[in-house]
Amino acid sequence: MFTKKSFEVFEVAGLTPRMAAIRSIIQPDFAQLGNKLLTELSVNFPTENFYLHIAKHLRRTTNPPENTWCALSTKPRGYKMEAHFQLGIWQDYVFLYLSIIDQPKNQQRYAERLADPSLRDIVPKDFVLSKDHTKAEFFPLTDWSAAVERLGKVKKAEFELGRVWPAERFEDQSSEVIFSEMMATLNQLMPIYQQLMEV
Template identity: 45%
Template sequence: MLFTKEHFTIFSIDTLDERMAQIRVEIQPVFQQIGDAAILLLEEFYQTPFYLHIAQHRRRTVYPPAETWAGIGPNKRGYKMDAHFQIGINADYVFVWLSVIDQPKNQQIIAESWLNAPDLFSALPADFVISPDHTRYETIPLTEWAASLQRLKTVKKSEYQIGKIFPKDQIDQTTLPEILAVYEALLPLYVQRNGIKEMESIER
């Protein structure tokens, strides 16, 4: 079983310890299930190992997390130093992203590489959206992909997350293949993130 409507109620638990206990028991096993399946997909395409990093929120001492997530990338030590795949949940929806957050060193290269590949954005499903700030729930339409990338290129502390959200009122009907289809659709962007050099390494 994947996410259910009951998972969203976890974010109404008031205390840090109680909310984290429920996240570990109820949500993190779903992250593991989705992550394992996604890694098989990514490794088959990319021909390199990928790793699942489930957020533990260890720095929190008082306030419980408003959302929780897992990152997927080819670096065993972490995932935020490059564009990476995410699966996560907050009180309103499940999100499946290709994410650029926390100012990776290649942020400008990623932005330039994607700006030079408009056809990749045209090929994405129309129900994909962009999140320009992972701390806010608002999203913007896919049609604004270029303006958001210009900001990623020029503003150091900017972010860029692209993918699909699954609202809580539809989550009971969401299947694992639907989630994996999001990652599959985002793979060409992931390959493009470092431009021609990255694409040539995959082709070899």
């Protein structure tokens, strides 16, 4: 599970040193946690095959990554082409999101499905929204309607939904407590994921 050292990785200067720290400190947690989440998805969607993708940041040549993540999807060669799950870490928090990013082919149909009030009604009140996976900011659920409308109208719009855990939680709370919250989050996102997979 993530520790104080995980968040300190983003203080490491330079692309090569930071990537080395990400690989040695963070990615082993992605492998462990990601595979547990993968198992849970497979149990709940027995007719689907799920794959774990750990971000490698291969396209970066100068600037070190400000965050990193792993993704779970039904596509063996990638994840951005469909709604998927992401477990990731910024310098200040960890997140677990149901993610629609980088213009998947069903983006407009996803927006139409997310506009259904019955979906919004089942979302836990402590969930948050992210509208851009490249920025370390998230928004309250009161932004739901505007974010969904933008997803349907703006090609580069993004929509991520889930829960965040502040960095300080990982200093004073047991891994078991936080992991149980992650599993609960995944299960709370599944009904919405199911709806998106049917579009």
